[in-house]
Amino acid sequence: MTDLKTAPSRRVKVWDLPTRLFHWLLVIGIFAMWFTADVLDRLSLHMAIGYALIGLIVFRLIWGFIGSDTARFRHFIRGPGHIISYLRKSDDSVALGHNPLGALSVVTLLLVIMVQLGTGLFANDQIYSEGPFSDYVSERTQDLLTYIHEVNFYILLGLIGLHLAAIAFYQFKKHEPLVRAMITGQRELKSGERVQNPNVRFAGLIAFVIALLLAVGAWPVGWGCISLMQVKPAMRPTLVS
Template sequence: MSTTEPTASTRLWDGPTRLFHWSMAILIVVAWLTAGKQMEVHRLSGYAVIGLLVFRLWWGVAGGSTARFASFLKGPGATVAYLKTLRSREPGETAGHNPLGAWSVVAMLVVMAVQAGLGLFAVDIDGIESGPFSDLVDFDTGRAFAEGHELSFRVLQGLIGLHLLAIAYYRFWKGENLVGAMVTGRRVFATAVEPLKAAPLWRLVVGAVVAAAFAYAVAKGFHFKFK
């Protein structure tokens, strides 16, 4: 009887992808805890989330191989085929997101973008606290944006809950330590897989500058005063 020996630790996630992941997790918690209490911190965390989302979109096109949308987004056929393997206790051998995890990532990015975008136009019940673009809408519309902002966060909470359940499932049923891989950037596979192909440094710099500039412009409501 033959056995399959694990390969050496393989580089899976680059630094920018891991930094995005953990920074976004922290910012979501901060935004949640400060909503309606410390609105200045809440707004700043929202602007940071927007900057991170812009960076992730750029990195999904120009980043390392496993961070690119083209490398992990699969069609319905591949996704259904993967669903049929979920009962198996064999760990996956995908160098990056599996087809199901890939679509969950997209869903979370979309909901976070909607949630942050609605907050930009939101107005509180007293009309005191408002987003930087609230002057573009009337009070009732601003209140509708605020309600949508809260509702979309409930949807995001649901997706985060499913994400945590998936992490537990892969850890205890399939023996895949997804959290460890996102911390270290490396994972041991049973068979040889293609390792991460890192992106050049200049792409990281461009993405960071564009993301920071866009977040700053949003925070200012795209209103600039030049002396």
């Protein structure tokens, strides 16, 4: 990473392709999980998409250590002091990638999504469906994790709302098109902005392939368990004539 410097107005590379693909696939996946469960009532499809999201999260965790600079956790995860300094505007450098508040949002969203996916593996509504590992815990634990799974979804919705509000604020108030940057991977710097140039690279084909294979490795576990997650015929409610 290079030293701070004053940059003329120009475009710089901020996000690598794997990070951008992860972001948009995660957006699609979360929407698809809600749609398949609450609109289509297709729980088997809902669970299959959940497995795909687990693979995505595994990939992101790995990419957070071997990916490009702006994708690595050490690049944007900072202590409370950095957040306070950012809020006080005592640090006048421009954060390429996630600023301290954005980093806090990203970490919180990832943790909440992980809780949602993890509790779903043990959830059991006692009527139609159950997670693949629900039999390994007590009924009381199943009920607790099912409750957390349901409540946590609303927490996730709230965080998504805050995330979208922040994007709108930066778009219309600060004139920083964050969505475009996540699509193109580039950000336009204003004249005179002090920046810390990241090394935004592909992180090497080998590193990408390793991360991808490890993430895809989560799929056989999920697909192997999917039969356990089907609706049990004996548990279906019947109509009394």
